Amino acid sequence: MRSNRFPISxxxxxxxxxxxxxxxxxxxxxxxxxxxxxxxxxxxxAMYMPNGVHPGQWTPSxxxxxxxxxxxxxxxxxxxxxxxxxxxxxxxxxxxxxxxxVKISGFLTCTTVSKTLGVDLDCHxxxxxxxxxxxxxxxxxxxxxxxxxxxxxxxxxxxxxxxxVYGSHIAWSGPHTPLAREINPRLVFERLFxxxxxxxxxxxxxxxxxxxxxxxxRDLRTHLGAGDRQRVDEYLSGVRSLEQRIQRASRxxxxxxxxxxxxxxxxxxxxxxKDYAEHVRLMLDMIALAFQTDITRxxxxxxxxxxxxxxxxxVDGVTGAHHSLSHHENDAxxxxxxxxxxxxxxxxxxxxxxxxxxxxxxxxTVLDNSMILFGGGIRDGNKHDxxxxxxxxxxxxxxxxxxxxxxxxxxxxPLANLYVSMLDAFGTPVDRFADSTGPLRGVLA
Numbered sequence: 001m002r003s004n005r006f007p008i009s010x011x012x013x014x015x016x017x018x019x020x021x022x023x024x025x026x027x028x029x030x031x032x033x034x035x036x037x038x039x040x041x042x043x044x045x046a047m048y049m050p051n052g053v054h055p056g057q058w059t060p061s062x063x064x065x066x067x068x069x070x071x072x073x074x075x076x077x078x079x080x081x082x083x084x085x086x087x088x089x090x091x092x093x094x095x096x097x098x099x100x101x102v103k104i105s106g107f108l109t110c111t112t113v114s115k116t117l118g119v120d121l122d123c124h125x126x127x128x129x130x131x132x133x134x135x136x137x138x139x140x141x142x143x144x145x146x147x148x149x150x151x152x153x154x155x156x157x158x159x160x161x162x163x164x165v166y167g168s169h170i171a172w173s174g175p176h177t178p179l180a181r182e183i184n185p186r187l188v189f190e191r192l193f194x195x196x197x198x199x200x201x202x203x204x205x206x207x208x209x210x211x212x213x214x215x216x217x218r219d220l221r222t223h224l225g226a227g228d229r230q231r232v233d234e235y236l237s238g239v240r241s242l243e244q245r246i247q248r249a250s251r252x253x254x255x256x257x258x259x260x261x262x263x264x265x266x267x268x269x270x271x272x273x274k275d276y277a278e279h280v281r282l283m284l285d286m287i288a289l290a291f292q293t294d295i296t297r298x299x300x301x302x303x304x305x306x307x308x309x310x311x312x313x314x315v316d317g318v319t320g321a322h323h324s325l326s327h328h329e330n331d332a333x334x335x336x337x338x339x340x341x342x343x344x345x346x347x348x349x350x351x352x353x354x355x356x357x358x359x360x361x362x363x364x365t366v367l368d369n370s371m372i373l374f375g376g377g378i379r380d381g382n383k384h385d386x387x388x389x390x391x392x393x394x395x396x397x398x399x400x401x402x403x404x405x406x407x408x409x410x411x412x413x414p415l416a417n418l419y420v421s422m423l424d425a426f427g428t429p430v431d432r433f434a435d436s437t438g439p440l441r442g443v444l445a
Contacts, residue, residue: 040361041139042398043291043370044426045299046108046129047349048170050100050306051326052381053390054339060085060406067406072339073392075347081404082353082367084393084443088409089418090386092435094377098160099384103377104306105166105178110416110434117156118163120176125434127172128419130179133298135428141195141257144298145290146171147188147283148181149276150305157307167306181302185269185282192286193268195295196259259293260361277314284352291366292359303345306377312341326381338381349374353394370395371422389415393422393443400425402445409441418443 053072060067067085069077076083093112094103105113108127114120126134129144137143153164169178182188273279280303287299304310309323318325318337325341328334349372356367375391378384388411396403416436421443423430 040364040369040398041294041297042400042426043297043299043366044129044132044373044397044422045287045291045301045352045370046170046373047301047352047375048104048107048303049342049345049374049376049390050104050167050302050304050308051322052376052378052385053342054328054335055380055385055388056335057339057342058390059087063406063408065405072342073346075343075350076353076392076394079350079353079357079394082357082394082396083405084401084403085406086391086393086409086418086440086443087388087406088411088413089389089391089415089440090412091377091389091415092412094386098157098162100306100378101157101160101162101164101166103384103386105169105172107375107377108170108300108419109172110414110419110436113166115161116163117161118154118165121163121165121178122175123172123178124175125172126174127170127300128423128433129171129298129300130173131430131433132423132426132428134173136426137296137298139257140294140296142191142290142296144171144179144300145188145287145296146179146181146300147286148183148302148305149279149283150302150308150310151183152181153305153307164305164307168302170302171300181300183283184272185279185286186271188283188286189263189268189289192290192293192295193263193265196263196293257294259295261292261359263289263293275314276310280348281351284348284355288352288355288359288366291356291370303348312337312344315340315344323381328382330382346374349392349394356395364398367394368396369398371397371401371425373422387412391415391418393418396445397422397425400445402442405442407440407442413440 057072058070060070060073062068069080073085091106091110093106093110102113105123108129109123109125111123111125113124114122133144152168155164156162157164171179173179269282273282283301287301290296290299304322307323309321311321312318317340320337322341325334325338328338353367353372356370357365359366361369372394375389377389378386379388379390393401395401414435414437416434417438417440419433420430420436421439423433424439425444
């Protein structure tokens with residue numbers, strides 16, 4: 001038996017007769033400490049920032065491990081060894097189309113959404129997070145957690161002819177099914193708290209309420225026109241998905257699951273705060289709590305809907321609104337404010353990373369056993385540019401990620417390649433995802 005003190009590389013090949021075959025995963029590939037860490041769950045989160053970045057202030061200088069963080073990424077300095085900054089990735093599925101909606105709705109699917117006014121949503125795929133949830137979501141009470149700050153935007157953007165609903169979703173369980181996001185931190189907390197008490201009867205009460213909603217919606221459907229019936233059908237699909245999650249959470253076998261940390265009911269938030277920054281922090285706290293307790297291992301979070309014009313005057317040096325400033329037209333003052341908004345978003349990302357790093361888990365931390373994606377579907381908001389996307393991945397995924405690097409690829413390397421690597425690191429490998437050509441070089445340890 002080979003000692004774990006001398007692990008085999010994952011890239012070890014068996015050579016003979018001119019052929020080279022990659023070995024499957026073997027226990028001998030895992031060092032002793034990593035083997036112990038492998039018993040701990042790996043978590044995955046995707047955090048979306050709308051409206052792009054100041055392109056000249058984003059990319060680090062230097063490559064590999066000898067890189068220096070850019071002005072926008074500087075708030076992550078203390079986490080440098082946990083970062084993978086990835087340059088020259090793009091989402092081919094988001095080219096053309098409109099300015100924003102194709103970019104956000106396809107961010108995690110790497111597909112091209114159908115142009116529609118809202119009757120027949122179609123992203124033509126399943127988002128990366130939901131590929132993982134569909135394969136491994138039954139290991140926790142909640143297969144995944146979808147959070148946001150702003151409610152879903154409805155209506156049609158007449159400038160481009162797309163429904164604004166596309167600008168409100170990054171998580172898709174199916175081509176026609178964007179997952180509902182929760183924006184109220186109190187409701188998120190209560191959902192997490194109930195998940196730790198499967199025998200409390202709360203799940204049965206939730207199911208009864210959903211049954212009433214379904215009955216009312218079916219009755220309403222009979223009085224509507226074709227377009228509205230389609231919208232109600234999409235709504236019912238989302239409700240059924242929630243109902244299935246509740247039923248699964250209350251199954252008898254769920255009693256075998258135990259939370260990895262207690263939840264203090266006194267920590268329940270009051271609701272949606274008026275202060276935008278406080279709202280963001282509370283939602284990030286909910287992700288950290290969900291990961292620490294192991295109520296779910298998959299989460300998505302949207303800082304804002306695409307085309308968000310949230311006013312950022314609360315940030316020192318900013319006097320305007322996000323989307324307006326992203327259309328900077330190379331005006332020096334607008335670019336300065338735009339970059340400060342980008343930096344503020346990075347600071348919030350850093351807040352979550354620090355919080356996860358402060359949660360001990362054996363000899364490691366929850367961050368060590370996580371991978372937290374941060375980025376957007378547009379490079380320069382003024383150009384609506386989908387090339388060279390702003391993308392950072394943090395955490396080590398239980399030792400599966402080669403963190404602490406700035407990796408630069410050939411121009412227009414598929415973003416989907418990153419998702420192939422992340423799904424591998426999460427333990428739900430795929431041969432192909434969307435337009436992927438293989439795993440992303442240098443990401444996996």
